[in-house]
Amino acid sequence: xxxxxxxxxxxxxxxxxxxxxxxxxxxxxxxxxxxxxxxxxxxxxxxxxxxxxxxxxxxxxxxxxxxxxxxxxxxxxxxxxxxxxxxxxxxxxxxxxxxxxxxxxxxxxxxxxxxxxxxxxxxxxxxxxxxxxxxxxxxxxxxxxxxxxxxxxxxxxxxxxxxxxxxxxxxxxxxxxxxxxxxxxxxxxxxxxxxxxxxxxxxxxxxxxxxxxxxxxxxxxxxxxxxxxxxxxxxxxxxxxxxxxxxxxxxxxxxxxxxxxxxxxxxxxxxxxxxxxxxxxxxxxxxxxxxxxxxxxxxxxxxxxxxxxxxxxxxxxxxxxxxxxxxxxxxx
Numbered sequence: 082x083x084x085x086x087x088x089x090x091x092x093x094x095x096x097x098x099x100x101x102x103x104x105x106x107x108x109x110x111x112x113x114x115x116x117x118x119x120x121x122x123x124x125x126x127x128x129x130x131x132x133x134x135x136x137x138x139x140x141x142x143x144x145x146x147x148x149x150x151x152x153x154x155x156x157x158x159x160x161x162x163x164x165x166x167x168x169x170x171x172x173x174x175x176x177x178x179x180x181x182x183x184x185x186x187x188x189x190x191x192x193x194x195x196x197x198x199x200x201x202x203x204x205x206x207x208x209x210x211x212x213x214x215x216x217x218x219x220x221x222x223x224x225x226x227x228x229x230x231x232x233x234x235x236x237x238x239x240x241x242x243x244x245x246x247x248x249x250x251x252x253x254x255x256x257x258x259x260x261x262x263x264x265x266x267x268x269x270x271x272x273x274x275x276x277x278x279x280x281x282x283x284x285x286x287x288x289x290x291x292x293x294x295x296x297x298x299x300x301x302x303x304x305x306x307x308x309x310x311x312x313x314x315x316x317x318x319x320x321x322x323x324x325x326x327x328x329x330x331x332x333x334x335x336x337x338x339x340x341x342x343x344x345x346x347x348x349x350x351x352x353x354x355x356x357x358x359x360x361x362x363x364x365x366x367x368x369x370x371x372x373x374x375x376x377x378x379x380x381x382x383x384x385x386x387x388x389x390x391x392x393x394x395x396x397x398x399x400x401x402x403x404x405x406x407x408x409x410x411x412x413x
Contacts, residue, residue: 092383118305121396124388125335127154134352162223181391185234189220209238238264247282320344328383341371
């Protein structure tokens with residue numbers, strides 16, 4: 082990573098000296114806005130490359146990351162476990178293990194792909210949630226299958242599925258070190274709902290990229306669960322580009338995963354060979370976008386505090402009580 086340019090006074094704001102000389106100084110940062118939380122390793126931020134849809138795209142990401150010196154903590158996929166063969170999942174697990182990166186795969190069928198009409202209305206009713214028992218069962222089946230092949234992080238888009246998977250983890254039917262990541266397409270937009278997802282079992286929670294910096298501070302006043310945040314969001318999530326906000330995203334949102342998405346790029350879910358060129362080209366560009374963010378942080382002296390590569394666990398989080406977490410009744 083590019084060497085930090087921090088001074089003894091800490092990170093600077095963009096163009097602070099130049100603007101101050103013209104009488105346009107920014108207000109001093111309020112220390113009360115800073116997050117008091119961190120990852121258990123002491124880091125305040127980690128990195129993620131999303132939408133890596135198979136072994137070939139993964140190899141492309143790692144090759145480009147080596148070329149551009151982009152550290153990667155997490156790789157995530159969006160099409161779903163069910164769109165990958167066992168051998169493809171195993172290859173991805175092994176490749177990520179070699180690079181000390183966490184692999185996160187999406188669970189099961191969701192509303193945008195089934196026969197329900199509500200998601201195609203203007204209101205997008207139902208969204209990505211699992212419609213009916215069979216869709217829930219498909220998500221759980223995906224989770225069990227992925228875990229048996231060595232996947233330790235699962236992406237979830239339905240609160241009921243999240244709660245069921247958390248209970249399976251509590252029961253030992255999923256490994257205790259399995260983590261659950263809440264999808265950006267159902268991400269909470271206020272502190273109360275963020276805290277609910279934490280208690281349902283989420284270990285990192287995507288929040289929409291249109292939330293303000295103050296919104297992040299509000300969330301951090303009620304929860305220390307890791308945030309996932311698209312510094313650049315794909316078009317179906319708004320296409321926002323917030324590279325200049327990266328330092329403040331860390332200061333206010335820690336612990337936070339900086340996600341290097343890509344706007345102005347065709348959607349690739351569910352992925353297949355017909356989308357190969359788009360998937361590989363966008364994979365390379367996502368890594369390059371990551372380099373732009375890291376360079377910005379370095380120029381501002383705000384690139385300190387990154388978690389060591391290989392770090393993946395979220396630390397102690399608050400959960401709703403399950404049957405397994407309840408103390409056994411005492412005999413009278």
